[in-house]
Amino acid sequence: MDRTQYFDLLVSKLSRQDNSDLISRIESKCDILTLDKNEPLIAFQSNNRKIYFIAQGSFIRNIITSQGEEKTVMFHTESFCEFFKSYDTVYFHKKTNYEIKANEKSVVVSVDFDFLFQQIQNDIKLLQFYTHETEKLFVNIDLFRNFQLGLTSEEYLKWLYENYPFIFQRFASQNIASFMGITNVWLSNLKAKLTF
Numbered sequence: 001m002d003r004t005q006y007f008d009l010l011v012s013k014l015s016r017q018d019n020s021d022l023i024s025r026i027e028s029k030c031d032i033l034t035l036d037k038n039e040p041l042i043a044f045q046s047n048n049r050k051i052y053f054i055a056q057g058s059f060i061r062n063i064i065t066s067q068g069e070e071k072t073v074m075f076h077t078e079s080f081c082e083f084f085k086s087y088d089t090v091y092f093h094k095k096t097n098y099e100i101k102a103n104e105k106s107v108v109v110s111v112d113f114d115f116l117f118q119q120i121q122n123d124i125k126l127l128q129f130y131t132h133e134t135e136k137l138f139v140n141i142d143l144f145r146n147f148q149l150g151l152t153s154e155e156y157l158k159w160l161y162e163n164y165p166f167i168f169q170r171f172a173s174q175n176i177a178s179f180m181g182i183t184n185v186w187l188s189n190l191k192a193k194l195t196f
Contacts, residue, residue, distance in 0.1 A: 001055075006107055007027055007109060009108075009109075010055070011023055013082075022126065025119065026116070030109050035107075035108070037102055040104065041108065043099055044096060044097075046086070046095060047085070048096065049113045050086070050111065051112075052084055052109070052110050053082060053108060054076060054082045054108055056109060057104050057108075058078075058104055060074075060100070061076065062178075063097060075171055080138060080140070103170065103171060103175075147159050153180060154190050155181055157187070161194065
């Protein structure tokens with residue numbers, strides 16, 4: 001695909017073909033970034049004021065512990081949590097306490113958050129879209145956290161399989177185990193116990 005085709009994927013999400021001026025302004029400020037597997041998009045301890053849309057591929061969000069270990073805390077694909085930004089920098093004006101890196105060869109559309117926010121203030125439909133996507137992200141994060149805290153590891157694994165099977169198709173077991181807060185061996189044992 002070329003730049004226009006990747007940008008068109010974003011436009012199709014926005015459902016804003018009716019406002020060509022807005023689309024042109026956004027397109028003029030966008031960058032198309034191609035990342036290889038394990039390449040960081042948002043680096044740990046960076047000041048990143050971009051908002052990203054995944055046009056192709058998938059990403060892993062990792063926190064870095066005080067011991068320097070990576071712990072997976074969220075997954076992103078073209079159809080799940082496909083919009084994201086550095087919340088630490090955008091909202092709290094701090095360096096990020098996590099990193100987001102490509103899980104596979106991936107392509108994102110990148111735009112400056114401050115520019116986009118300025119456009120949002122002048123366009124009610126764009127504001128509604130942004131609010132909807134933000135709420136979707138926070139609902140997913142909340143659901144993952146609530147079920148992780150409220151279920152046993154086995155129950156949580158079953159819940160993930162039933163509701164988010166793509167995670168097991170696209171992400172490595174070590175990231176899934178890290179996300180669940182268990183070891184790779186324990187994840188393997190739990191998978192062997194589950195029958196669907």
